[in-house]
Structures are given as C-alpha cells and as structure tokens.
Amino acid sequence: VQIAVVTFDGFNELDSFVASAIINRAPGATALLTTPAPVVTSLNGVQVHGQRPLEFVADADAVLIGSGIRTRDVVADDAIVSALPLDPGRQLIGSQCSGALVLARLGLVEDLPVCTDTTSRPFVEACGVTVLDAPFHAEGPIATAGGCLASQYLAAWTLWRTVGEAAAREAVHYVAPVGEKESTVARVMAVVGAQVGAQRPQPVG
Amino acid sequence: VQIAVVTFDGFNELDSFVASAIINRAPGATALLTTPAPVVTSLNGVQVHGQRPLEFVADADAVLIGSGIRTRDVVADDAIVSALPLDPGRQLIGSQCSGALVLARLGLVEDLPVCTDTTSRPFVEACGVTVLDAPFHAEGPIATAGGCLASQYLAAWTLWRTVGEAAAREAVHYVAPVGEKESTVARVMAVVGAQVGAQRPQPVG
Numbered sequence: 001v002q003i004a005v006v007t008f009d010g011f012n013e014l015d016s017f018v019a020s021a022i023i024n025r026a027p028g029a030t031a032l033l034t035t036p037a038p039v040v041t042s043l044n045g046v047q048v049h050g051q052r053p054l055e056f057v058a059d060a061d062a063v064l065i066g067s068g069i070r071t072r073d074v075v076a077d078d079a080i081v082s083a084l085p086l087d088p089g090r091q092l093i094g095s096q097c098s099g100a101l102v103l104a105r106l107g108l109v110e111d112l113p114v115c116t117d118t119t120s121r122p123f124v125e126a127c128g129v130t131v132l133d134a135p136f137h138a139e140g141p142i143a144t145a146g147g148c149l150a151s152q153y154l155a156a157w158t159l160w161r162t163v164g165e166a167a168a169r170e171a172v173h174y175v176a177p178v179g180e181k182e183s184t185v186a187r188v189m190a191v192v193g194a195q196v197g198a199q200r201p202q203p204v205g
Numbered sequence: 206v207q208i209a210v211v212t213f214d215g216f217n218e219l220d221s222f223v224a225s226a227i228i229n230r231a232p233g234a235t236a237l238l239t240t241p242a243p244v245v246t247s248l249n250g251v252q253v254h255g256q257r258p259l260e261f262v263a264d265a266d267a268v269l270i271g272s273g274i275r276t277r278d279v280v281a282d283d284a285i286v287s288a289l290p291l292d293p294g295r296q297l298i299g300s301q302c303s304g305a306l307v308l309a310r311l312g313l314v315e316d317l318p319v320c321t322d323t324t325s326r327p328f329v330e331a332c333g334v335t336v337l338d339a340p341f342h343a344e345g346p347i348a349t350a351g352g353c354l355a356s357q358y359l360a361a362w363t364l365w366r367t368v369g370e371a372a373a374r375e376a377v378h379y380v381a382p383v384g385e386k387e388s389t390v391a392r393v394m395a396v397v398g399a400q401v402g403a404q405r406p407q408p409v410g
Contacts, residue, residue: 013222014380021218021353024249033251044229046238047254115383135382148226149389150382152354175219177340177355178320184354 001162004034004052004060006084006099010070013042014148015096019064022155025171028163031064032056036080043069054083062092062158065099067148072098072123075105092161094143094154100124100131103144112139115146138195156192168192206367209239209257209265211289211304215275218247219353220301224269227360230376233368236269237261241285248274259288267297267363270304272353277303277328280310297366299348299359305329305336308349317344320351343400361397373397 003023007016020031034057035050042048057063063086074080086093086106095103097117103109104127113130115137124131136145136153141161145154152172159168169185176184208228212221225236239262240255247253262268268291279285291298291311300308302322308314309332318335320342329336341350341358346366350359357377364373374390381389 013226017218017222020251021249031249044226044236046225046256049252051251117383132384134384145382147382147384147386148380149357150385153382175353177350177352177358178322179337179339179352180355181352 001029001061002059003029003031003062003064003158003162004057005031005064005066006034006054006057006102007040007048007050007066008036008068008070008074008080009040010043011040011066011068012097012148013044013046015067015099015151018149018151019066019096019155019158022152022171022175023158025174026159026163026167028167029159034060036083054080057083058085060091062094062162064154064158065093065095065102067095067097067099067117067120071101071120075101081105088141092141092143092158094145094158096145096151096154097148098123100129100144100146101127103142104129108142109144112142113137114144115150116144117146117148136191136195138192143195152188153191156188157196160192160196165189165193165196206234206266207264208234208236208267208269208363208367209262210236210269210271211239211259211262211307212245212253212255212271213241213273213275213279213285214245215248216245216271216273217302217353218249218251220272220304220356223354223356224271224301224360224363227357227376227380228363230379231364231368231372233372234364237265239265241288259285262288263290265296267299267367269359269363270298270300270307272300272302272304272322272325276306276325280306286310293346297346297348297363299350299363301350301356301359302353303328305334305349305351306332308347309334313347314349317347318342319349320355321349322351322353341396341400343397348400357393358396361393362401365397365401370394370398370401
C-alpha cells in the first residue's frame with residue numbers, strides 16, 4: 001500500500017512527518033513525501049527532498065494533503081490543483097489542518113463537515129464548508145484532521161483502512177511514549193474507530 | 206535562545222521534527238537541525254538539509270540529541286563524539302530515545318536514571334545506566350525522553366527552562382489537536398512540571 005503525503009513549500013513539519021513516520025511503522029504500508037518540486041522548504045526553513053513528484057498522487061492508494069503557511073497560494077494555483085486528480089472512488093483521501101482548503105478547492109467536501117486548525121478555520125468556512133470542533137472526522141473514503149498532533153489520528157485511520165486495525169494499533173503503540181503506550185493506543189483507536197465505520201452520505205436523487 | 210536538535214543519518218523524523226517544530230512555535234526560541242553532514246537521510250529515506258553544522262552545539266543554549274537507527278554507530282565514532290562538547294554547566298541537554306546512548310557515552314548520565322525507547326533500553330542498560338518505565342525524566346539541566354511522541358515533553362521542558370512556562374504552555378496549545386487542546390496541555394505540563402523543579406543530585410564528598 002502506497003500513501004502519498006503531499007507536502008508543499010512552507011509546510012509544517014509536524015503535519016507531514018508525524019503522519020508519514022507513523023504510517024511507515026506498519027509492515028505493508030509505505031508513506032512517501034510527495035512534492036511539487038524536488039526540494040521543498042518548511043515554515044521553519046528546513047529543506048527537504050521530495051520522494052515522489054506530484055504525479056504520484058494518481059497512483060497512490062491513499063493521498064494525505066499536508067499543511068503549511070502557503071496553502072492559500074496552493075489552492076489559487078491552477079497548475080498545482082490540476083495536478084491533484086484525487087479520486088475518492090478508488091483512493092482514500094485525507095487532509096491535515098489547512099489541507100482541508102485543498103479538499104474544498106477540489107470539491108471533495110461539499111457535502112460533509114471537516115476538521116481543520118484554528119487559523120485555517122475561517123478560510124475553510126469561507127468556502128462554504130462546515131468546520132467541526134473536533135480533532136478528526138471521517139466519512140467513507142475522506143478524512144480530515146485539525147491541530148498538528150491530530151496527525152496521529154489521520155495516520156491511524158489511513159493504516160486501519162488499508163492494512164487493518166491491528167497494524168494501526170501496533171504502529172501507534174510503537175510511537176507512543178514509554179509508560180503511556182496503553183493509554184495512547186486507547187485514545188487514538190477510540191477517536192479513529194468511532195469513524196472508521198461511518199459512511200459518507202449518498203447524494204439523494 | 207538557540208536550540209540545537211542534533212540529527213544523525215538514519216534519524217527518526219518524529220524524534221527530530223516533533224521537538225523542533227514545537228520549540229519553533231515559541232517567540233524567542235529557535236530550534237535548528239544540527240547535522241554532521243550537509244544532508245542527512247532519515248530511516249525512511251527522506252533527505253534533509255541540516256541548518257547548522259555539528260560545531261553549532263558548542264554555541265547553543267540547549268542541545269537535544271535525536272534518535273535513529275544508527276545511534277550505536279554514532280557512539281562508536283570518536284570523531285562525532287569528540288565533536289559534541291556538551292556542557293551541563295551552561296547548557297540544557299536533552300535526549301530522545303536512543304539519544305540517551307550519546308549522553309551515556311559522554312558520561313553525562315552516570316548518576317541519574319534516564320528514559321529511552323523499548324528497543325534502545327538494553328543498550329542503554331549495558332552502559333550501566335538505569336532506565337525508567339516513564340516517558341520523561343529531568344534532573345537539573347539534563348532531560349531524557351522515551352517513545353517517539355514523548356518528544357512533546359522534551360520540547361515543552363526545553364521551552365519551560367529557557368523562555369518560560371507560559372511560552373511552553375502556548376506552544377503545546379498551538380500544536381495540540383482541536384477539541385483536545387486543554388487536555389493535551391494539562392497532560393504535557395503535568396508530566397514536565399513534575400520535573401522542572403527537580404535538582405540533579407550533587408556528588409557527595
């Protein structure tokens with residue numbers, strides 16, 4: 001299972017690396033930093049080489065859109081938007097924080113509420129999308145997370161939906177703090193598990 | 206306040222980036238990826254450019270030693286070890302997971318117990334160091350964290366000890382999941398606060 005973690009210039013390291021590092025703990029799942037340029041620079045000035053070009057999103061089993069300080073520029077860039085042919089019919093799709101703006105721009109969340117971070121919230125609402133006071137929400141193949149460390153929920157959901165609940169549980173257990181592993185696993189799996197079975201409402205008529 | 210986040214080849218992204226990204230949220234604190242080569246490659250194959258050379262550790266106000274799959278090679282490399290002239294008399298010093306091996310190699314934890322991850326534990330114990338079943342421990346200027354996501358405690362402790370408790374609290378609040386901000390802040394500040402006042406035992410005689 002290959003998961004594209006889409007990472008733009010100005011990215012927040014937490015939003016891309018927490019998800020990718022947790023996913024990569026699971027046997028059978030590979031998260032790959034997917035970038036619009038060979039090198040992207042984080043909001044803190046860290047230069048990182050992408051592992052796949054943006055075209056990889058078409059082939060990935062799951063696509064997670066990261067967050068950063070330039071997401072509003074991203075959604076205004078037709079070249080980037082048209083390079084993201086996401087298909088919820090055959091892919092899992094997730095967003096972290098301001099990544100919800102990209103899902104809104106792509107018309108993927110017209111009929112479902114999303115999670116995003118406090119700063120991005122007014123911009124997401126301006127797209128006509130309902131924002132929840134919650135860290136994580138999923139319906140069918142689409143999941144959104146809000147608040148940098150909610151990326152652990154996005155990672156666990158992605159693993160649960162691709163390589164299974166047990167693999168998700170083991171990956172979270174591995175990365176959890178020593179002495180807090182059981183409580184961390186219980187919290188993460190409860191938040192994610194409440195939504196894994198949720199179905200996206202079907203359009204009427 | 207400048208904080209060196211020492212990052213070696215084979216590094217775990219969570220261990221370097223969770224700490225650095227949280228620290229960089231606090232006004233007045235700057236975390237910089239400090240590497241023994243211009244580019245280091247993570248355990249998942251992500252290439253990252255260092256922001257400072259290893260020599261920077263001598264000038265930093267705090268030095269956090271990250272973790273990875275090659276830390277045992279690092280502590281066997283006299284050139285790298287001698288390039289880490291850490292001074293607990295004037296610097297805060299912390300380690301994440303296998304980074305405890307580096308502190309042990311430098312003789313910094315001969316008289317205090319440490320936290321480390323489950324995998325590194327036997328190697329740390331083989332150095333004659335006591336390992337705790339806890340995510341975070343600090344005495345005086347030295348702190349250790351175990352389990353990737355315990356890096357949030359290491360970051361909060363570093364901020365608390367440098368730019369203050371309020372700044373630490375605000376940074377954790379910022380990165381916490383939406384809807385879980387108060388509970389996350391309470392948990393992190395309780396774990397860290399229990400140890401901020403702890404003094405390192407003074408040698409007798």
